[in-house]
Amino acid sequence: MTAVLEIRDLSKTYRTLRRGRRQALAGFDMTVAAGEVHGFLGPNGSGKTTTLRTLLGLIRPDGGEMRLLGQPVPERLAEVAGRVGAIVESPQFFPHFSARDTLSLLADAGDVPRTRVGEVLELVGLRDRAKDRIRTYSLGMKQRVAVASALLKRPELLILDEPANGLDPGGIREMRDLMRSLAADGMTVLLSSHILGEIQQICDSVTIISLGRRVAAGPVEEVLRAHSAASVRVRLEAADDLPRAAAALTEAGGQVTSLPDHLLVAAERPAWITRTLADRGLYVSELAPITVDLESVFLELTGTAPVAGQARQVDESVVVGGHA
Amino acid sequence: MSLYLAELRRLGKRRLTRFVLVLLILGLGAIVVAMTASSQKSGPAAKAKAEVAAEADYQEQMGYHRQFVARCEAAKEAGTSQQQGMPTDCAEITPPQREWFSVEHYLPFELDFRELFPIFIAVFAGILALAAYLVAASFVGAEWSSGGMTNLLLWRPKRLTVLLTKLGAVLTGVLATGLLLGALWTVAFWLIGRYDGTLGGMTPGVWRSFALDGARGLGLVLAVTTVGFGLASLGRHTAMALGAAVAVGVISEAGLRIATSVIGVPFPGRWILSSYALAWFNKKWTLIDVQSCAFDPVNGCVPKEFTITWQHSAIVFAAGTALVLLATLWTMRRRDVA
């Protein structure tokens, strides 16, 4: 596996006159292998955009090492910039120019032949509106212009910051198909998002960030498996027996959560549960492993699961995994 | 090179650039038209007409004079000279002199190309500088505030190269516009001099002096362009440059003028930017402190003078421009683009 993007121990603290210091990245690590579609997942304000801006030389990190396509950045950024296409944060364009003008100016500035402009406009589905001023575009159309600008130079690595922002469901699906076909052609894609379904559907691997730190990384299934904590739902024929069953399982070394009409037993094989209960004369009526999805893993890892009756504030993630 | 050409293209495509260019051409055109309309060649016919007008005025004034003398005599006879404020000796009233009504005063305005064109070079430079300041500030300011700069830096992650290329493009645009419109401006005034005025005394030396005036004017315009560009980039917004221009106007031209006169600093004009602009175009600008007295054995008390030369102006303008440019480049290198 060759890594096209490596980040080690990256830290960044914003200093602003009015609000003082704000640590956005606190020793963040990330690795993206060549040829994969990598998801970069985290709640709002967790540091995704900051990471991408730092990587692309827009802001100066306070510490850490970064490599893009094998070259250290920001030192050698100018050499690899031509092979990396990127958009950071819903990108904005000069509102009075058309998409075609905007892209052809970028193409000129980057020594890309102008014929490429028509190709990328076609690719993102803007061919028929390309001559209109960007001011008249919807958010989703601007997002498409941005993706088109990132594709202009046929990059080896495509970095997209929340590309699904502002797209309608049809647009999201088209974007997903576009990314799949780009990946099939051998392009590495790094995709940041706070929308989990997106990542789970198209990414090979994922890095989850919370409060400026990596909290999980790896192939999507592995992350799911590692954090699924395989609980099993247990129902008995007689609900009155539930307390006895819980006591028996706990005594035998299981981790049990009692609920009004069933038990949740963590990380145990169903066979062990049936046997243990049968030994005490308790008979199981339902035994169901609970499947997890990335969403619950994400909510668990970043501590942003909703709590009834509370409005979570943007920065209220929890620190997971001994970092506190 | 490709970036430079792309930036030139971007400059030309901007609405503000085109709008200001049209306004500039209309404004300069209006001045030319006004000069053509008001300037008239002083041929024999015009001279004869002026002669007649001068004579008529003289005769009219003589008429008033005779009436006044008659009233004076009447008052003297009635012995009421004192009450009417009349002199006792009516011969004391001086009659108007014929030479007071010289023909020149009655000739229509005639543009003397050699005499007046230097002033119009300064006018041209002033108007062009205003337009260039606006265009340059908005060229980079709008790019910052619209996020275009971020996009460009993603393409070309060399910040200083990008910014200096942009500046180069806008300076090229201003210089080309200045040379082209300046040539047209010169031709227009030469034509007014030729057909509606006078071209007397145009030697190669005069032309060379015009060329030097023009070069100084363009130099100032380019400096102003750079400052507008730099301030807008420093503030990352066009409004920053416009605000700074207003602030300098208010502080330097009004605030300092008042403050220095209150605390009584000699030669307050020394602290005012426009004195340096005047010196730049006139080669020197002399400030006079009318309240002071430098004793001179021949003339007695003469007011002290302070002369600003165009070299002083060059130093002031170059230092100011360099300061803004350095600050701009330094922040471009150091500050986060977020």
Ligand SMILES: Nc1ncnc2c1ncn2[C@@H]1O[C@H](COP(=O)(O)OP(=O)(O)O)[C@@H](O)[C@H]1O
């Ligand atoms: N320019 C900035 N100045 C100060 N703080 C900032 C700036 N940009 C981002 N931040 C802060 O840094 C943290 C991370 O932000 P960001 O990287 O934009 O998160 P994400 O992209 O994951 O939503 C947030 O707390 C945010 O408020």
Ligand SMILES: [Mg+2]
């Ligand atoms: Mg973001």
